[in-house]
Amino acid sequence: SDDFLACMTLRRVADNIILPNSSGYSAAIADSWVSNVGAMPVAFYEPTTLTGVKGALKCAQQIGVGMCPRNGGHSKMGAGLCNGVVLDMFRINGTKVNTAGTIVTVYGGTVQGQLVYELATFFNTTIPKFIPTGECPQVGISGFMLGGGLTEFDGQYGIGCDNVRSYKIVLQNGTTRTVTKTAYPELYWGLCGGGGGQFGITMQMTFSLFDRRPYDNNAYFRYDWPIEVAPDIIQMYSSWDLSGGTISMKLKSDFQVIPPVIRVFGVCWFVNSSQECDDRLMSIPLFGINGSIHRFTQKGANVLEVLQFLGKTGNYGQKVVPKRISIYDSFANQLFGAASNSNSARWASVVLKYPTIPDRTFFLAIVNLCANRNVVVCNWRRLGTSVPKFGTYSSFPWRDSTNIFYIAVKNTPAVLSSLFSTFYSIQTQYTTGAYVNYASAFTPRI
Secondary structure, three states, X not given: OHHHHHHHHHOOOOOOEEOOOOOOHHHHHHOOOOOOOOOOOOXXXXXXXXXXXXXXXXXXXXXXXXXXXXXXXXXXXXXXXXXXXEEEOOOOOOEEEOOOOOEEEEEOOOEHHHXXXXXXXXXXXXXXXXXXXXXXXXXXXXXXXXXXXXXXXXXXXXXXXXXXXXXXEXXXXXXXXXXXXXXXXXXXXXXXXXXXXXXXXXXXXXXXXXXXXXXXXXXXXXXXXXXXXXXXHXXXXXXXXXXXXXXXXXEEEEOOOOOOEEEEEEEEEOOOOHHHHHHHHOOOXXXXXXXXXXXXXXXXXXXXXXXXXXXXXXXXXXXXXXXXOOHHHHOOOOOOOOOHHHHOEEXXXXXXXXXXXXXXXXXXXXXXXXXXXXEEEEEEEEOOOOHHHHHHHXXXXXXXXXXEEEEEEEOOHHHXXXXXXXXXXXXXXXXXXXXXXXXXXXXXOO
């Protein structure tokens, strides 16, 4: 730690360094969503300039330790911490829209809530524009895009990184490189979902901006079914044709309520009323399963309300957005999450492809696993119909897969290991990989 500080002092970039004996060290560890992974960083460094980033990289190499960039610190596999130098990019944040209003530059420390809020503010009095991104305000844009970026807009725009025009990154040797489809095309291909974000330190990205108005015509919904029909719901969901990208829909099992339920929630795009959304949903076979409880279908005011519903403000798709909650409070006021949010649980995921849809017995085994008292939650989501057409430009490895299944487990390492082993073994024959943002220490190396 002292060697790193001395090196940075010589380079005149020693501001904003937190060492193990500093008063802010524990708080810096706690800024990671998972902080109890056992890592004890040599130092935290919060750069404000490109010179500082390059200096930290050189100094880490000089004293013989590794470096891990951190954006929002939201990695559920604990990638925001390491035993080397944590390069916390949050001070290099913000957005800049070009004069024509067609391209936005997003700086490396920006989180999704800040991006959504700043674009909404910038285009408040003109034609609203947006980029396809996720709904969790605390998630860093850099890590999200480098992991591929699963969005609610994939039926039209593919995954998040399909919409990146350029990356400005610092390589391991300290050189700066602007990467596009034509300049360093192989690196551009790799940055979109490959390598776990380890090809370089992201200083900024540029995105094309899209007209938000068609997506402002939406309605969001939630239906519940008794847990007894969950295998049927999941089976039919797995064969759903995705409605041409006009509906984004997820599943969640909830054994914390009495009686337990399987929840189906999401958003209808390009509709003018809640009734039009419900009519569209009723054409999907799974909605023909008896026993549904229609909790709500709410006409959304715009894309921002949908992101509120799917994020923390709507309890992640579980309740109607309270009108008293401002856009600022939903997005810009939730820049960072507390470590305690995920310290009690570990997440795992599998990406699945079904050559033919399995029988009900297969899905019943999954539901029975989710019923274990040490399982916090099970979530299912589909991959959008338009994703394959972007495959030429991306290393995201599961372009032809269909489903992603997440599970969160709590308790001791032995319990986690046992449950995760069961989780993976049930689905081995259909597993094509694990989504990088939610991989676990138990993820098979496939």
